[in-house]
Amino acid sequence: MSALAVVVPAYNESEGLREFHTRLAAVFDKLDLAACVLYVDDGSSDDTYAVMESLRASDPRVATLKLSRNFGKELALTAGLDNVDADAIIVIDADLQDPPELIPEFVRWWREGYDVVYGTRSTRAGESRLKKFTSAAFYRVMERLSATPVPRDTGDFRLLSRRALDAMKRLRERQRFMKGLFAWVGFRQKAVVYDRDPRFAGASKFNYWRLWNFAIEGITSFSGAPLKIATYVGVFTALLAFVFGVFVLGKALIYGDPARGYPTLMLVILFLGGVQLMALGMIGEYLGRLYVEVKQRPLYLVDELHAAKEATTPPPLR
Numbered sequence: 001m002s003a004l005a006v007v008v009p010a011y012n013e014s015e016g017l018r019e020f021h022t023r024l025a026a027v028f029d030k031l032d033l034a035a036c037v038l039y040v041d042d043g044s045s046d047d048t049y050a051v052m053e054s055l056r057a058s059d060p061r062v063a064t065l066k067l068s069r070n071f072g073k074e075l076a077l078t079a080g081l082d083n084v085d086a087d088a089i090i091v092i093d094a095d096l097q098d099p100p101e102l103i104p105e106f107v108r109w110w111r112e113g114y115d116v117v118y119g120t121r122s123t124r125a126g127e128s129r130l131k132k133f134t135s136a137a138f139y140r141v142m143e144r145l146s147a148t149p150v151p152r153d154t155g156d157f158r159l160l161s162r163r164a165l166d167a168m169k170r171l172r173e174r175q176r177f178m179k180g181l182f183a184w185v186g187f188r189q190k191a192v193v194y195d196r197d198p199r200f201a202g203a204s205k206f207n208y209w210r211l212w213n214f215a216i217e218g219i220t221s222f223s224g225a226p227l228k229i230a231t232y233v234g235v236f237t238a239l240l241a242f243v244f245g246v247f248v249l250g251k252a253l254i255y256g257d258p259a260r261g262y263p264t265l266m267l268v269i270l271f272l273g274g275v276q277l278m279a280l281g282m283i284g285e286y287l288g289r290l291y292v293e294v295k296q297r298p299l300y301l302v303d304e305l306h307a308a309k310e311a312t313t314p315p316p317l318r
């Protein structure tokens with residue numbers, strides 16, 4: 001067992017992976033504790049895994065894990081966490097947006113007694129305005145809705161102590177919003193502010209549609225507020241309908257009822273129909289997640305797992 005294990009999920013990152021490892025290894029060399037790294041290949045379609053294997057051949061501190069297909073970052077990360085065993089672990093992206101040079105500072109805070117040390121981005125170079133805006137909006141909505149406070153502008157780049165890691169391993173939900181889960185764990189948490197660099201190579205794997213779904217995932221995993229919104233919108237509409245009903249009835253009693261009112265009729269039908277569909281959709285979002293959870297499928301499947309050659313390694317296949 002090593003003192004520090006770094007988990008790196010990677011999906012089609014072959015272009016930048018060597019550079020990443022060079023920088024990570026330089027950080028390792030300066031650390032005063034035994035460190036190793038576990039590269040998780042999330043079913044890449046390029047030669048990412050081959051690059052990982054060649055890194056493992058040349059550096060005894062490298063372990064590799066290959067998933068059977070692309071499961072998405074949250075699950076790749078989970079697979080990595082499940083397969084490391086260390087006093088502290090670090091989660092970092094493979095694209096060098098999170099600088100590995102920050103690791104010693106994370107370790108320093110961990111030694112001070114913090115269980116979760118996370119990187120909070122003060123700036124995000126190389127990302128579009130729209131992405132920064134939508135991301136900021138999302139964190140603020142989450143802040144409002146979620147009972148578990150998810151820190152703002154914080155990615156997955158962080159250090160977990162042994163007990164925080166053990167706690168994470170006990171969370172087996174299938175719909176995983178990792179940032180929320182990390183926050184849910186609690187313990188002593190510490191933010192380290194840093195400037196986020198642009199990607200070293202390749203393109204982001206998250207387009208806006210994927211980010212939108214990711215946001216829904218986050219909200220539904222940590223908040224039932226949309227269901228409440230549906231209830232309140234329903235109550236409000238019913239009240240409105242009642243008032244309108246009294247008005248229509250009164251009007252008919254006083255002025256009689258020549259068969260007019262097609263526009264109002266259409267308006268009411270369309271409005272109520274819309275509100276009902278929206279509420280149904282919200283319920284559906286939760287129901288769909290319930291369905292996935294009930295199936296009890298494994299979270300991910302491992303194709304290959306290779307421990308690091310050095311004695312200080314993650315454990316063999318379980």
Ligand code: UDP
Nearest residue numbers: 009010011042072073076093094204205206
């Ligand atoms: N990633 C992954 N599986 C996926 C998508 C992404 O393991 O299905 C990895 C990716 O290789 C990178 C990290 O998750 O190491 C963050 O992805 P990306 O840089 O595309 O996200 P962004 O920084 O744009 O939010």
Ligand code: MG
Nearest residue numbers: 093095097199
């Ligand atoms: Mg990135």
